[in-house]
Amino acid sequence: MRKVRVRFAPSPTGPLHIGGVRTALYNYLFAKKHGGDMLLRIEDTDSARFVPGAEEYIVESLNWLGIHIDEGIGARNEGKHAPYRQSERKAIYRKYVDKLLDGGLAYIAFDTPIELEAKRNEISNFQYDASTRGMMTNSLTLSAEDVANKIKCGEQYVVRVKIEPNQEIEIQDLIRGEVIVNSTVLDDKVLFKSSDELPTYHLANVVDDYLMEISHVIRGEEWLPSAPLHVLLYRYFGWTEVMPEFAHLPLLLKPDGNGKLSKRDGDRLGFPVFPLNWKDPKTGETSSGYREAGYFPEAVVNFLSLLGWNSGTEQEIFSMQELIEQFSLERVSKSGAKFDYEKGKWFNHKYIQSKSDLEIANLFQIILIEKGIKEHIEKVTKIVSLIKERVNFVTELWNQSSFFFVAPTEYDSKTIQKRWKAETPTQLIELVEVLKAVSDFAPEITEEIVKEWIAAKEYNLGGIMNAFRLSVVGEPKGPHMFDIIAIIGKDETIERIERAINTIKI
């Protein structure tokens, strides 16, 4: 069996879409599972759609996710098939275009976009193919002399593949099985354009996959309709023996309604569709990314891996290593997967729980510093240990714990109504006295003493504790009271109770 070599081949027309991320991930998992190589090739044959920064964004995204590139753009050593940017491979493609031209497998066409557009309006369902190429302006209808003249005069042209009608083309897809298409429905696709001397996707893709010795082409389902053309090109070039195997992945669909997941869905439904934040260099608009939204890359990888694939077991949490071990194209599903953002959150929740308090505390401290709060990591770690299980994201930690760092200035009015009785202030004054007498604020100690006092006075436990919480936290939320006061300390606790007594009026 030949060495597994897969490629991820995005075009740098903007930020990498989450669907593209999954394609990259599946390629990576497949390659690593089989001890193969993962290549990153940039398909920038459309000079008009090139977006600066997009390539760097792609590399950074893959890095963040832990998808390591063995060869090509972003790899430590680029590799022996350099360059890996198609715009830098012009000379290579020209050679193969000529080969097709010489073999009569392609031809030169001079029809302008305007003329083509007119034809489409004139003939419904117009297709540039065997049935129509005879009435167009091309090297099949023009004399060799005319063609040479036109080119000499600088007239722009394209090279089109010449497709013979009525041939059955079969594609062996690793996910879908055998797909058969009749060549009559294919059109004479443009392979090369003289205007920028660059091939189109189809030619460049096939030539590069051949030259780069790609063994498996794993890409989105949107490519399935053009797969027959690619197979045909392998035949035309005489490369069928080394033609890669194909696997067309199901699409990622909108969470609601129908259709492919798009950037607009993210904006509309409020979740990221990109791995990293992206600032559009033209509009200046920023699109949010998973990294900045507070996701761990492991969670994104885990989440994405299960959108269209499953291990066949009931395991839900997978490390990258486990994914590599268990991944197989046979277990990739055939139908599109609706993107369920809620499940994505759950994955992050699982991952945040599995990390150490110290690790989370280090991340949280960055947020605290932004808030102007300086606190020892030991204390932050303790706080994290109390509130970690309540959150899905590191970014939610502040909301759940701000009262540890900043005393409440306002008190939740609903809770006042419910928990602040006429006798509460006098009881809290007593509580202050009780606490003042405690020297060690360890939770077990304060809890015992306070509860003893409540029992002795025959007060209502809930009544006292809820008012106590309102005074210290300001809201009816948070971990155990005695854990809270152990962290904020005796002086601060007493101060807060006194402030509440003086502030809350009923």
Next chain:
RNA sequence: GGUCCAUUCGUCUAUCGGUUAGGACGCCAGGUUUUCAUCCUGGAAAGAGGGGUUCGACUCCCCUAUGGACUACCA
């Protein structure tokens, strides 16, 4: 319109001819908790429709319906 692909709980999915159709997210209820959350337990929830094949079909075949992709000198 044409070509191709697909179709199991709301969602992601298991099932590869014989199961009370399983799990997870979400939802609902109960429990735990001095609060909120977490957590635990339980519950509701599915084979698009119609024909075949078969002793027996979610599973195989056909038709219909529905959804999707593609249909550029974009990838």
